Amino acid sequence: MSDTLTVSAPADFHVHLRQGTFAELVTKHVRQGGFGLAYVMPNLVPPIKNTEQALLYKAQLQAIDPSVDYMMTLYLSPELTPAEIRKAKAAGVAGIKSYPRGVTTNSDGGIESYETYYPVFEVMQEVDMVLNLHGEIPSSASSNTCVLNAEAKFLPHLRALHKAFPRLRIVLEHATTRAAVDCVKELGDTVACTITAHHLALTVDDWAGQSWAFCKPVAKYPDDREALHEVIRQGHPRFFLGSDSAPHPPHKKSNATPSSPCAAGVYTSPILLPLVAHLLEMFGALDKLEAFVSTNGRTFYHKPARDSDKVVLRRTKKVVDEIWTQGDDSVVPFWAGKELEWEIAES
Numbered sequence: 166m167s168d169t170l171t172v173s174a175p176a177d178f179h180v181h182l183r184q185g186t187f188a189e190l191v192t193k194h195v196r197q198g199g200f201g202l203a204y205v206m207p208n209l210v211p212p213i214k215n216t217e218q219a220l221l222y223k224a225q226l227q228a229i230d231p232s233v234d235y236m237m238t239l240y241l242s243p244e245l246t247p248a249e250i251r252k253a254k255a256a257g258v259a260g261i262k263s264y265p266r267g268v269t270t271n272s273d274g275g276i277e278s279y280e281t282y283y284p285v286f287e288v289m290q291e292v293d294m295v296l297n298l299h300g301e302i303p304s305s306a307s308s309n310t311c312v313l314n315a316e317a318k319f320l321p322h323l324r325a326l327h328k329a330f331p332r333l334r335i336v337l338e339h340a341t342t343r344a345a346v347d348c349v350k351e352l353g354d355t356v357a358c359t360i361t362a363h364h365l366a367l368t369v370d371d372w373a374g375q376s377w378a379f380c381k382p383v384a385k386y387p388d389d390r391e392a393l394h395e396v397i398r399q400g401h402p403r404f405f406l407g408s409d410s411a412p413h414p415p416h417k418k419s420n421a422t423p424s425s426p427c428a429a430g431v432y433t434s435p436i437l438l439p440l441v442a443h444l445l446e447m448f449g450a451l452d453k454l455e456a457f458v459s460t461n462g463r464t465f466y467h468k469p470a471r472d473s474d475k476v477v478l479r480r481t482k483k484v485v486d487e488i489w490t491q492g493d494d495s496v497v498p499f500w501a502g503k504e505l506e507w508e509i510a511e512s
Contacts, residue, residue, distance in 0.1 A: 169510065170478040172455050174470030175438055176202035178462045179297075179338055179359050179407025181430070182226060184209050190491040191412045191434060192229040199438030199476045199509050202234040202468065204407065207262055212240035216253045236466070238262045238297065243281075247288040259466065260295035260336075261285070265302055265319075279322060283329065290333040295466065298323065300337045300345065301382050312383045313369070317344045327352050334465070339364065339409045341382045343392035349403060350396075357465045359407025360393050360457075363431040363499050365444045376418050377497065380411065381429040394448040397457055405462035406441065410434040412496040415488070433499045436485055439507040440500060442478055446507075479510040 177200045182192045195203045205226065207213035213222055219237040226235050236259040239245060245261070263279075279286075289296060300323065301315035302308075310318055323337055337349055337358045349358040367384035384390070396404045411430025421427040433440055441458055445451045463470055485500045 168480040170442065170451075170454065170507070172199070172438065172476045172478065173459055173472075174202070174463065174474040175200045175458045175476055176204075176406075176462050176466075176468065176470075177408050177410070177434075177437065177458075178202075178204040178336075178405060178466065179206065179361075179409050180204060180434065181206045181208070181409070181411045183412060184222075184225075186492060187412065187414070187494050187496075188225065189229055190489065190494045191432075191496060192226055192233075194434040194489070195233050196230055198434045198436055199478075200434075201232065201474055202236065202463075204236045204259065204466075205238060207238045207240040208264060212242065213238070214240050214242050214244050215249055216256045216258060219253065219258050220256060234468075236260075236468070240264070241282060241285075245282075245285055247284055250285060250288045250294060251292060254292040254294050258294070260297050261289060262297045262299070264299045279326060286326070286330050286333055290330045293334065295334045295336060296326070297336045297338055298326075300340070312381070313385065316340070316342050316382050316385075320344060320348045323348060323356070324352070327356055331355065336407075336465075338407060339382060340393065340404075341385045342389045346392045346396050346404075350401070354403070357403040357405070357461075359409075359462075360397070360404055361407065361409045361431070362433050362437060362440050362444060363409075364390065365393055365397075365441075365448075376421065376427040377499075377501075378431065379418075379427055379429055380409070380431045394450065397445065397453055398448070398450045400453050400456055402456075402461050403465065404457070405465065406458045407462075408433050408437055410437065415495055415497050418497065431499045432496055435489060435498055436500060436505065438476060439478060439483075439505050439509060442507040443505045477510040478507045480506060481508045482506070483508050 180203045223237050238260045241263040300319045302319050304311050335356045339361050340358045372378040410433045412432045413428040417428040487501045
C-alpha cells in the first residue's frame with residue numbers, strides 16, 4: 166500500500182464562498198484543501214442574478230486568492246432572460262443554478278415552476294450552458310413531503326427537463342439517494358450528478374439531533390449511502406465531486422430557536438482532498454480518487470487539466486482542527502477533532 170498519492174488537478178464542482186469578510190476567511194480554504202478549481206454557487210444575499218454581478222463577485226474572489234480558477238453561476242430567477250443567457254455565456258459564466266423555493270440557504274427567491282423557464286432553457290441548450298439543479302421539492306403536508314423524500318419526489322422534474330431538452334447539460338447536485346443515482350444513470354450522457362464528501366460519511370442517525378451534521382439535502386438511509394459508494398467504486402464517468410461545502414458562523418449552527426432553526430450546511434473545504442481520500446479508502450474506492458475529484462467532472466464541464474496542476478497526498482495520522490478563525494469570523498469544519506489518514510504533502 167503506497168504512502169503517497171498524486172492527484173491531477175482536483176476540481177470542486179459545487180462550493181459556497183459567501184461574501185464580505187466571511188469570504189476572505191473561507192475562500193483561501195479551497196486551495197488549502199487541495200483544489201485549484203471552484204464551481205461557485207450564486208445564493209448570496211442578494212443572489213447573483215446577472216452577468217455583471219457574477220463578474221464582480223469573481224473579481225472579489227480572485228482578489229482573495231488568485232491561484233484558484235473560479236467558475237461562476239447565476240441564480241435562476243424571473244429576471245433571467247434568454248438575452249442574459251447569451252451575454253453570460255459570452256462572458257464565461259458556466260452555469261445556471263436552480264433552487265426550489267425555500268428548500269435551503271438563501272432560496273426564498275427560488276422557482277415554483279420549471280415550465281416558466283423553458284425559453285431560458287432552450288437558449289442554454291443552444292449555447293451549451295449547464296443547468297445545475299438542487300434536486301428537492303419543498304416540504305408539504307398535503308403531498309406528504311418532508312426532507313427524507315423530497316429528493317425522490319423531485320426526480321420526475323429531472324426526467325421531464327431532460328425529455329424536453331435532451332441536449333441540455335444538466336447536473337443533479339449533491340445526490341443522497343439510491344433513487345437519484347439510478348435516475349441519473351438512466352438518463353444518458355447529458356445528465357450528470359455531484360456527490361459530496363459528507364454524504365459519503367453520514368446517514369440519518371448522524372444528523373438527527375446533531376446540528377453540525379445537518380445539511381440540505383439531509384443524509385438518508387444506509388442503503389442510500391451505499392449507493393453513493395457503489396457508483397464511485399464503479400467509476401461511473403457522470404458522477405463526480407461537488408462538495409457543497411457550506412460555511413456558517415458557529416452560532417448559526419450550534420443554536421436554534423422555534424423562529425430561527427440551525428443553518429443547513431456542512432463545511433469541508435479546508436480538509437476536502439484528504440477527507441475524500443480517507444473516505445474512499447474506507448469503502449474500497451481509493452483507486453477511483455482521481456476520476457472522482459478531477460477527471461469525471463472536468464470532462465463533463467469541458468475543463469481540461471493542466472499537466473502541471475498536481476497535488477500529492479501522503480499517509481499520516483492527523484487530527485482536524487476544531488475551528489478556523491480570521492478576525493471576527495470563524496467556522497467549524499466537518500470532521501473537527503477526528504483523525505484523517507491523509508494530508509496534503511505538496512501541490
